[in-house]
Amino acid sequence: MANHIIISLIFVALSSGLLAFAFEPSPLQDFCVADSTSSARVNGLVCKHPASVVADDFFFSGLHVPENTSNPNGSRVTPVTVAQLPGLNSLGISMVRVDYAPWGINPPHTHPRATEILTVIEGSLQVGFVTSNPDNNLITRTINKGDVFVFPMGLVHFQRNVGTGNAVAIAALSSQNPGVITIANTVFGSNPSVSGDILAKAFQVDKSVVDQLQTKF
Numbered sequence: 001m002a003n004h005i006i007i008s009l010i011f012v013a014l015s016s017g018l019l020a021f022a023f024e025p026s027p028l029q030d031f032c033v034a035d036s037t038s039s040a041r042v043n044g045l046v047c048k049h050p051a052s053v054v055a056d057d058f059f060f061s062g063l064h065v066p067e068n069t070s071n072p073n074g075s076r077v078t079p080v081t082v083a084q085l086p087g088l089n090s091l092g093i094s095m096v097r098v099d100y101a102p103w104g105i106n107p108p109h110t111h112p113r114a115t116e117i118l119t120v121i122e123g124s125l126q127v128g129f130v131t132s133n134p135d136n137n138l139i140t141r142t143i144n145k146g147d148v149f150v151f152p153m154g155l156v157h158f159q160r161n162v163g164t165g166n167a168v169a170i171a172a173l174s175s176q177n178p179g180v181i182t183i184a185n186t187v188f189g190s191n192p193s194v195s196g197d198i199l200a201k202a203f204q205v206d207k208s209v210v211d212q213l214q215t216k217f
Helices: 002-023 183-188 196-203 207-215
Strands: 075-080 094-100 105-110 116-122 124-130 138-144 148-151 156-161 167-173
Touching (some): 075 105, 124 148, 124 167, 196 207
Antiparallel strands (some): 094 167, 116 167
16 A cells, blocks of 8 residues: 555646646745744745755655544545645645545535645545536546546535545645635634524525534534
């Protein structure tokens, strides 16, 4: 399985790099390792001085480790973005490992700043995304070990493990900080809460239904 993961990492990294060219500005220097200690506010993260950059700024270990999926969704995402790997800053690329329990889901969500390309390492997944208004077409299919699927930037998408055992996927994203907006958490778990009257009208349900959903997030 380790060999499959290594091959997949190379594939998705190269693929996402091509996608990144379309959406991220080209770097103006060899690298811009993120300086997490700086208080300066910029569109991205401030660069460390090149003289203080070390090899570990470009290194992350852990994507070979299965994560605990004992949660209501039955999945766990292990991110490798600029927050975990400062050398990604300004390079327009990141990746994640997703572990799924049997019938676990990565619930409907969007990445506001990235296209995602995903490959299955183990198991079988139902994957899909929904096109924008007014059509709202569902594009979905089942993919298996070694298969690849693309989720266009900004569109709501999901995955579900449809096998009897655990599943694993590796995905690359065309931003060092792709962001994630989980639909249910955002709508029903905002702080402060969106008015129940607004959500009841938007979803065309009784306010008591909204009240119940908001207690879960």
